[in-house]
Structures are given as C-alpha cells and as structure tokens.
Amino acid sequence: xxxxxxxxxxxxxxxxxxxxxCNHSTISGNEYVYWYRQIHSQGPQYIIHGLKNNETNExxxxxxxxxxxxxxxxxxxxxxxxxAVYYCIVATIIQGAQKLVFGQGTRLTIxx
Amino acid sequence: xxxxxxxxxxxxxxxxxxVKIECRSLDFQATTMFWYRQFPKQSLMLMATSNEGSKAxxxxxxxxxxxxxxxxxxxxxxxxxxxxxxxxxxxxxCSARGPDWGYGYTFGSGTxxxxx
Numbered sequence: 547x548x549x550x551x552x553x554x555x556x557x558x559x560x561x562x563x564x565x566x567x568c569n570h571s572t573i574s575g576n577e578y579v580y581w582y583r584q585i586h587s588q589g590p591q592y593i594i595h596g597l598k599n600n601e602t603n604e605x606x607x608x609x610x611x612x613x614x615x616x617x618x619x620x621x622x623x624x625x626x627x628x629x630a631v632y633y634c635i636v637a638t639i640i641q642g643a644q645k646l647v648f649g650q651g652t653r654l655t656i657x658x
Numbered sequence: 659x660x661x662x663x664x665x666x667x668x669x670x671x672x673x674x675x676x677v678k679i680e681c682r683s684l685d686f687q688a689t690t691m692f693w694y695r696q697f698p699k700q701s702l703m704l705m706a707t708s709n710e711g712s713k714a715x716x717x718x719x720x721x722x723x724x725x726x727x728x729x730x731x732x733x734x735x736x737x738x739x740x741x742x743x744x745x746x747x748x749x750x751x752c753s754a755r756g757p758d759w760g761y762g763y764t765f766g767s768g769t770x771x772x773x774x
Binding site: 592 | 692707
C-alpha cells in the first residue's frame with residue numbers, strides 16, 4: 547500500500563475551516579484515499595473516501611489533486627468535538643477486500 | 659446502518675490465561691473483518707484479516723498461535739489472546755467492510771486488555 551505523510555499536529559480555531567493535508571506521492575491508479583478520525587480511546591470513525599474526484603458528505607469535503615499525489619480533508623466549520631487524530635490512508639483491493647494500513651495521523655486540536 | 663459491536667469494552671486478566679474478544683456486525687453481513695492493536699500514543703497496527711469460513715491471514719510478525727482468530731459466521735469474528743502476558747496489554751480494535759462502499763470500513767469501539 548502507498549505510504550502517506552501527514553503533519554503530526556495542527557491547531558484550528560472553533561468555527562473556522564480545518565484543512566488537513568496528506569501526501570501520497572506513490573499512490574497507484576486503483577488505490578482509494580480514505581480519511582478516518584479517532585477520538586481518544588475509541589475506535590476510528592469513517593469520514594470520507596474518494597478515488598479521483600472531489601467528494602463531499604455531511605461531515606467533510608475531500609479534495610484530491612489532479613495527479614492524485616496529495617489530498618486535503620476539509621472540515622468546514624470546526625467544533626471542539628472535532629478534536630481528534632485524523633488518519634489519511636490509501637488502500638488497494640487485495641483478494642476482494644481493501645486493507646487499511648494506518649500511518650501516524652495528524653492530531654487536530656480545535657481551540658475555543 | 660453499518661454498526662460494528664465489540665465486546666467486552668475492557669477486560670483484566672491474569673498472566674497465562676486466555677481472553678476472547680468478540681466483534682459483531684449488527685446490521686449487515688461481513689465476509690471480511692480486520693483486527694488491529696494499538697499501544698498508547700501510537701497508531702493502529704493491523705494484526706490480521708479475518709475471512710468468513712477460512713483461515714485468517716496474519717501480518718508479518720504477528721504470532722498466529724498466540725492470537726487465534728475465528729470467523730465462523732457472516733456476523734461474528736473472535737480474537738482469542740492465548741497465554742496472555744503483560745506485554746499483550748493493549749487496545750484491540752476490529753473493523754468490517756460495510757454493505758457497500760459508501761460506508762467505507764466500520765470500526766468497533768475497541769477492547770482495552772490489561773494483563774496483570
């Protein structure tokens with residue numbers, strides 16, 4: 547699976563947009579980009595995923611560059627409850643299933 | 659939809675005993691489930707892929723005789739930590755692929771294992 551690089555930590559003011567970058571320069575054509583977050587001592591929570599087009603859901607937007615070598619997760623109006631570790635993962639289909647391998651993630655702190 | 663239930667949420671056991679952790683997909687069938695381990699202040703480490711009706715596939719460095727995985731039905735996978743030692747103390751998390759790709763992979767709430 548392609549390796550991802552994320553900043554170890556970021557801060558954002560409450561109510562502002564949080565933009566979390568991720569580099570995945572070795573991504574291959576059939577690999578998806580997934581974003582998950584983990585609040586302390588809980589299981590990871592799915593946020594969004596995409597292949598090449600930008601995606602938006604009720605939680606966030608995912609912007610993938612045209613060359614697919616990087617992406618940005620956007621939380622449009624961050625709240626204190628968005629404080630968590632955010633993981634960017636690329637995964638490919640292996641024997642009918644995708645295997646998610648987690649990197650170190652970005653610890654996002656939302657400040658009042 | 660796409661809820662994964664993990665039980666127990668925490669367990670304390672004595673060294674040398676075995677502990678079983680259950681992972682259930684509550685509202686969908688999961689032919690494939692994954693087991694992770696997470697040490698404090700570290701990321702999740704994939705341990706194994708559990709396939710319904712067949713043997714689990716373990717990641718390199720994970721002892722399959724120590725971490726027994728059984729996926730006997732489309733809604734249940736179990737992880738048994740055998741002859742547990744204090745170094746096995748960790749946060750164990752399972753995940754399952756949702757009913758369609760729109761759900762991504764759903765994770766359980768995790769099991770905190772403490773071996774004393």
